[in-house]
Amino acid sequence: MEAGVHSLEGRVAVVTGGGGGLGEGICRALAEAGAAVAVVEPELAKAESRASDVAEAGGLAVAFEGDVSSRASVESMTEAVVSQLGGIDILVNNAAIYPARPWTEIEEDEWDRVLATNLKGYFLCARAAHSSMVERGHGRIINIASVTFLIGFADLLDYVSSKGGVVGFTRALARELGPEGVTVNAVSPGAFPTDAEKIHPDPVGYNRWILDQQSLKRRGKPQDVGNLVAFLASDAASFITGQLIGIDGGWAMH
Numbered sequence: 157m158e159a160g161v162h163s164l165e166g167r168v169a170v171v172t173g174g175g176g177g178l179g180e181g182i183c184r185a186l187a188e189a190g191a192a193v194a195v196v197e198p199e200l201a202k203a204e205s206r207a208s209d210v211a212e213a214g215g216l217a218v219a220f221e222g223d224v225s226s227r228a229s230v231e232s233m234t235e236a237v238v239s240q241l242g243g244i245d246i247l248v249n250n251a252a253i254y255p256a257r258p259w260t261e262i263e264e265d266e267w268d269r270v271l272a273t274n275l276k277g278y279f280l281c282a283r284a285a286h287s288s289m290v291e292r293g294h295g296r297i298i299n300i301a302s303v304t305f306l307i308g309f310a311d312l313l314d315y316v317s318s319k320g321g322v323v324g325f326t327r328a329l330a331r332e333l334g335p336e337g338v339t340v341n342a343v344s345p346g347a348f349p350t351d352a353e354k355i356h357p358d359p360v361g362y363n364r365w366i367l368d369q370q371s372l373k374r375r376g377k378p379q380d381v382g383n384l385v386a387f388l389a390s391d392a393a394s395f396i397t398g399q400l401i402g403i404d405g406g407w408a409m410h
């Protein structure tokens with residue numbers, strides 16, 4: 157466990173999509189810093205599997221079923237977290253979907269589904285967690301954005317649009333929540349070797365292309381993102397809000 161301003165002892169963190177690839181690094185890093193982690197997934201079994209990995213590593217994590225695109229589901233998940241873990245200090249809006257195809261093939265209902273998960277879901281989770289943060293006089297909202305918004309990226313129009321929305325959402329919400337002692341920041345990962353990468357037809361060529369884009373010549377690990385999220389969740393980051401922080405090996409420099 158880390159001590160002092162980096163410690164998350166006594167804090168409760170909700171990680172949406174915590175059962176996924178980057179969720180691994182995020183849940184582990186938060187738990188290593190001492191937080192109790194609520195792992196949220198639409199399928200409880202996926203959340204349970206991640207929670208038990210975290211527990212095996214010596215952390216505290218509890219699985220919760222929740223679909224971030226549904227207000228009813230988000231509200232019942234939030235109530236369950238507050239009743240089982242005592243409140244919410246940290247919300248990591250991480251759940252997203254990323255169907256890849258040319259923009260002319262995006263049907264209206266698919267556009268709506270991507271935006272409902274990747275942008276409305278962030279709003280619904282923040283709304284639901286807000287009162288607990290205000291009650292505790294402290295809060296951290298950390299929104300996972302994407303380098304694809306900074307560089308533009310083909311075949312992911314709805315996804316990239318949702319990530320641009322996440323940046324606007326972060327900045328505007330930071331203005332409203334600052335007076336309440338709640339910080340709101342966004343993290344912009346580059347390319348990480350998770351399921352997201354399986355959408356590329358040529359993995360070897362894609363890997364080479366990523367390394368060419370980055371200043372640092374190694375692939376990112378979920379732990380890299382987890383370390384940044386744990387820092388932003390800690391007291392060490394108490395004067396940082398409304399920011400978009402890249403974690404991409406020096407790809408987009410903005």
Ligand SMILES: NC(=O)c1ccc[n+]([C@@H]2O[C@H](COP(=O)([O-])OP(=O)(O)OC[C@H]3O[C@@H](n4cnc5c(N)ncnc54)[C@H](O)[C@@H]3O)[C@@H](O)[C@H]2O)c1
Binds near residue numbers: 202222300
């Ligand atoms: N992997 C990368 O290279 C990369 C790059 C930039 C940004 N990101 C962002 O990082 C975040 C995590 O991505 P990942 O790579 O771990 O992907 P992933 O697919 O491994 O994880 C996403 C998780 O979200 C869950 N999820 C999907 N819909 C949900 C819903 N409606 N409610 C709750 N959970 C839901 C999925 O079950 C999955 O476990 C996303 O916001 C993604 O856009 C990833």
